[in-house]
Amino acid sequence: MRLLHIDSSERLIPTDFSGKTIPPYAILSHTWGGDEFLFEDLVNGTGKSKAGYEKILFCGEQAARDHLQYFWVDTCCIDRWNLRELSNAINSMFRWYRNAAKCYVFLSDISAPMTDAQLHQSIWEASFRKSRWFTRGWTLQELIAPASVEFFSLERQRLGDKESLEQQIHEITGIPVEALRGDPLEDFSVKDRRAWMAGRQTTQEEDLAYSLIGIFGVSMEFRYGEGKERALNRLQEEMEKANTTLFIVPFDRNARFVGRKSQLAELKGKLFVGALTTKVAITGPGGIGKTQLALELAYRIREEFKNCSVFWIPVSDMESLHQAYTHIAQRLNIPGWDDEKADVKELVQLYLSKESAGQWLLVFDITDGARLETAGSSQPVSLIEYLPVSDQGAIVFTTTDRKTAVTLGLQDIVELPEMEQDIAQRMLEMYLISPANEPEVADLLLKELAYIPLAIVQAAAYININKITLGQYLLLLAEQKEEVIELISKECENVIASTWLISFEQIRLQDTLAADYLLFMACVDPTDVPLALLPTTSPREKGIDAVGTLDAYSFVTKRTAESALDLHRLVHLSTRNWLKNQESLSEQTQVAITRLLEVFPDSNHWNRSKWRRLLPHAKFALSSSLPGQENEARINLTYKHAMALFSDGRFNEAEAYFNDALQSWKEVLGQEHPDTLTSMANLASTYRNQGRWKEAEDLEVQVMETSKRVLGQEHPSTLTSIANLASTYRNQGRWKEAEDLEVQAMETSKRVLGQEHPSTLTSMGNLACIWKGHGRDVDALELMKQCVEIRARILGSNHPYTLSSSTTLLGWEAEKLEVSTSADRE
Structure with missing residues (x-):
C-alpha cells in the first residue's frame, strides 16, 4: 500500500509500505472528474495546477488536523499502468477503506460556504440527497467499510458524519442502519446486498461487478473488456465457491x-x-x-x-x-x-x-x-x-x-524454538516505519527483548508512534522498576511486562480513553470484544480514535468483519496484574458488569445472536468478581446470563447461574420477594428439562403456594407457577393432576389477562398436550388448532412459539391420517 504525507517543505511525498507496518492513515472518497491528479503527476512532480490536486491537499490538511501523518487517495496512489498493482488494489480496496482511521467524503457538488455548515443543514440537505456521490458504484463500499466516514462540502466545510447523517443516508440509499453501523455483512442476504447497488453506475461497465468484491467478501481477477455480464457471472461463481468452501x-x-x-x-x-x-x-x-x-x-x-x-x-x-x-x-x-x-x-x-x-x-x-x-x-x-x-x-x-x-x-x-537473531532482526525492520540504521543497537535491543515476537512488535509500535531511536527505547527498558515488573509479569515473561508497561504509561498520557478501554477489556473475555460493548463515549469519533491508539500500540487485533477486538492473552494478563497492583481490579470488574448489564439483551429469541456473543464476556466478568460484590447489577447480570443459557437449551449450565441468583436474592431481598420466587421457578424449570421431576416438583409447589399467599391467586406470576407445576405432572404422565391445574391456569388467564395473551396461549397449548397424552385426541387437535391460529395472528408465523405449536399440530394431523389410512387398508 502506497501512502502520502506532506513534509515540512509542503512537498507531497509517497511512501510504499508493502510488507511493512502500515501506520494510521486517512482515506479520501470522492467522484472522479476530468482533471484528476494522477500517479504520473505524483512521481514526475507535475500536475499541481490540475483541479484534482485541490482534493489531495484537502485530504492531507484534514488528516493533519486529525493528527494523522499519512493519507491515501485513489487517483494518485495506484500505478494503473502496473496491472499487477492495479489488480491487487481492486481486491484490497474494501480492506483499505475498512482499516482507515478516517474516511473523508469530498462532495464537489455540495456548496456550504458557512463557517458552521451543520447549523445551516436545511440549506444544503436537499443537494446532499441528490449528490452524485450516492449514485456511483465504488462509493458503496467506501460508505460501508470504514468505521468513521465524514462528509465535506466543496468549500471543505464539515457537514456531518455517517452517524449524525445516518437517517438521511438510509433514506437515500435504502441501506439498513445496521449495515451503516458496522454489523457483519454476512448478516444481510445476498439479495439485500445486491439491492444496495441498484441505480448506481460506474465508468467502466465491468466495475459494477468489481466494486462488489469487498461487499461479498471474495477476490477475483479483473479483466477489463470482458463486459458487464461476464464480470457479474464470474462474481457469482466466486460467491458460490466461497459459500461451499468457507x-x-x-x-x-x-x-x-x-x-x-x-x-x-x-x-x-x-x-x-x-x-x-x-x-x-x-x-x-x-x-x-x-x-x-x-x-x-x-x-x-x-x-x-x-x-x-x-x-x-x-x-x-x-x-x-x-x-x-x-x-x-x-x-x-x-x-x-x-x-x-x-x-x-x-x-x-x-x-x-x-x-x-x-x-x-x-x-x-x-x-x-x-x-x-x-x-x-x-x-x-x-x-x-x-x-x-x-x-x-x-x-x-x-x-x-x-x-x-x-x-x-x-x-x-x-x-516453536526461540526466534533466531537474523529472523528477529528482519522482523524488527519490517515492523519499524523508519529504518533503524543502528545495527549494533538493534542487536542489543533484540537481546534485551529475548527475541520474543510479541515484545518486538510492541517495542516497534512504541518506537513508531513516539518517533524515538532504538537506543532511547533501550533506556526506557532499563528505567523500568524491577519490583513493579515482577508484580505485573506473573504468568508471563518479564520483558513482555516491560514492553507492555512502557506503552501503557504512554497511552495513559496520550489518550486516557484508550487506557480506559484497555482496563475495561481486561475485565471481560479477551477474545471477540464487540466495539459496541466498550463504554459509550461522546462524540463517537473519540471512541474510534481510542481503538486506533490501542491498535497502533499493538495491544489489540481488529476483527474487522465482526467490528470487534482481540487482546493477546499476555496483554490481557499484564493489564489485569496492573489493576491488581493498583488495588483496582474489583472496582474495574464492577464497571464491566454494569456495562454488560446495560447491553445484555433479554431472552427474546430475536436477541439470540447478540446474547451469544456476549455470553463469554458475562461469564468472565461474573467469574472474576470478588467476594462481597453481591450487588444488584451483578445479580441481575447473573439472572440474564442464566436466562440466555436456558433459552439456548443449555439447562445444566443455566442451573448453576439460576442457583447463584436465587441465593443472592434470598440474602438481599428475602425468601418471599417476587424476584426470589422467579429465580426459584426458573431453577425448577432447569430441573424439569433435565428430567429431575422430584426436585422440580418440590420447588414448584413451594413457589406456587408462596405466590398465592404473597401475590394473590390471580397474579400472572401465580398463574405461571401453576402452569409450571402442571407441566411437571404432565411429563410424568400424571394426567389428571396436570389437567386440573392447567384448566385452572387457562381459565383464570383468559379472565385476567385476556383470550389472546401469550400466557393464555401457552396454557391452551399445554392443555392440548395433556388431552392428547391421555387419549382425548379430538379435543386436543381442536384446541391446538385454535392455539396455532391465534399465535400466528398475534406473534407471527415465524415466531418460535408459533412454529413449535404448528409442528406439534402437523404431527398430530399426520398421525390421525396414518390411523385413518390403516383402518381403510384393513
Whole structure:
C-alpha cells in the first residue's frame, strides 16, 4: 500500500509500505472528474495546477488536523499502468477503506460556504440527497467499510458524519442502519446486498461487478473488456465457491510474517495424510508466535487447497467453544443449528465427519490456561468429544501447555524454538516505519527483548508512534522498576511486562480513553470484544480514535468483519496484574458488569445472536468478581446470563447461574420477594428439562403456594407457577393432576389477562398436550388448532412459539391420517 504525507517543505511525498507496518492513515472518497491528479503527476512532480490536486491537499490538511501523518487517495496512489498493482488494489480496496482511521467524503457538488455548515443543514440537505456521490458504484463500499466516514462540502466545510447523517443516508440509499453501523455483512442476504447497488453506475461497465468484491467478501481477477455480464457471472461463481468452501478466519493475513519456514514445512507435511483426521499441536511459551504461525498456515492452506474449508476457533473455555461452533453451524446452514434443544457442537462434529463435507481444516487457537475439562477431570476431554473424524480433515491446535499438546495432538507436536537473531532482526525492520540504521543497537535491543515476537512488535509500535531511536527505547527498558515488573509479569515473561508497561504509561498520557478501554477489556473475555460493548463515549469519533491508539500500540487485533477486538492473552494478563497492583481490579470488574448489564439483551429469541456473543464476556466478568460484590447489577447480570443459557437449551449450565441468583436474592431481598420466587421457578424449570421431576416438583409447589399467599391467586406470576407445576405432572404422565391445574391456569388467564395473551396461549397449548397424552385426541387437535391460529395472528408465523405449536399440530394431523389410512387398508 502506497501512502502520502506532506513534509515540512509542503512537498507531497509517497511512501510504499508493502510488507511493512502500515501506520494510521486517512482515506479520501470522492467522484472522479476530468482533471484528476494522477500517479504520473505524483512521481514526475507535475500536475499541481490540475483541479484534482485541490482534493489531495484537502485530504492531507484534514488528516493533519486529525493528527494523522499519512493519507491515501485513489487517483494518485495506484500505478494503473502496473496491472499487477492495479489488480491487487481492486481486491484490497474494501480492506483499505475498512482499516482507515478516517474516511473523508469530498462532495464537489455540495456548496456550504458557512463557517458552521451543520447549523445551516436545511440549506444544503436537499443537494446532499441528490449528490452524485450516492449514485456511483465504488462509493458503496467506501460508505460501508470504514468505521468513521465524514462528509465535506466543496468549500471543505464539515457537514456531518455517517452517524449524525445516518437517517438521511438510509433514506437515500435504502441501506439498513445496521449495515451503516458496522454489523457483519454476512448478516444481510445476498439479495439485500445486491439491492444496495441498484441505480448506481460506474465508468467502466465491468466495475459494477468489481466494486462488489469487498461487499461479498471474495477476490477475483479483473479483466477489463470482458463486459458487464461476464464480470457479474464470474462474481457469482466466486460467491458460490466461497459459500461451499468457507474461510472463517477473523483476522487479516499478517503481511509482516517472517521466518518459521521449517515449522511451516513441518506442519504442512503432517496435514491431510493417513486414513483418519490428522491432528497437530503447535506449542511453545506465550508470546513466541504460535497464533501467527497458525494464521499463516491457514492462509497458505487456502491458497494451495482451493476446495478446502478453513475454520478458526478461538478457545478460552467451553463457552467460547460453543459460540465458535454455533457460528460455524450457522455459516454451514446445518439443519437444526438454531434449535434451542440441539447440541450445536455435536451437529458440527457430525456434519464435518461426513464425506459430503469435503476437505476442511480446523484451527483451535487455545488461550493459555483455557478451561476445557469436564467436571472431575484434568484432561481436555470436553474438546476431544466434539472433534470431527474424517480422512478429508485436519486439525491444528495451539497451546502453551505441553500436556494439553500431547493429549490433543498425540505424537504430532511442533515446538516453536526461540526466534533466531537474523529472523528477529528482519522482523524488527519490517515492523519499524523508519529504518533503524543502528545495527549494533538493534542487536542489543533484540537481546534485551529475548527475541520474543510479541515484545518486538510492541517495542516497534512504541518506537513508531513516539518517533524515538532504538537506543532511547533501550533506556526506557532499563528505567523500568524491577519490583513493579515482577508484580505485573506473573504468568508471563518479564520483558513482555516491560514492553507492555512502557506503552501503557504512554497511552495513559496520550489518550486516557484508550487506557480506559484497555482496563475495561481486561475485565471481560479477551477474545471477540464487540466495539459496541466498550463504554459509550461522546462524540463517537473519540471512541474510534481510542481503538486506533490501542491498535497502533499493538495491544489489540481488529476483527474487522465482526467490528470487534482481540487482546493477546499476555496483554490481557499484564493489564489485569496492573489493576491488581493498583488495588483496582474489583472496582474495574464492577464497571464491566454494569456495562454488560446495560447491553445484555433479554431472552427474546430475536436477541439470540447478540446474547451469544456476549455470553463469554458475562461469564468472565461474573467469574472474576470478588467476594462481597453481591450487588444488584451483578445479580441481575447473573439472572440474564442464566436466562440466555436456558433459552439456548443449555439447562445444566443455566442451573448453576439460576442457583447463584436465587441465593443472592434470598440474602438481599428475602425468601418471599417476587424476584426470589422467579429465580426459584426458573431453577425448577432447569430441573424439569433435565428430567429431575422430584426436585422440580418440590420447588414448584413451594413457589406456587408462596405466590398465592404473597401475590394473590390471580397474579400472572401465580398463574405461571401453576402452569409450571402442571407441566411437571404432565411429563410424568400424571394426567389428571396436570389437567386440573392447567384448566385452572387457562381459565383464570383468559379472565385476567385476556383470550389472546401469550400466557393464555401457552396454557391452551399445554392443555392440548395433556388431552392428547391421555387419549382425548379430538379435543386436543381442536384446541391446538385454535392455539396455532391465534399465535400466528398475534406473534407471527415465524415466531418460535408459533412454529413449535404448528409442528406439534402437523404431527398430530399426520398421525390421525396414518390411523385413518390403516383402518381403510384393513
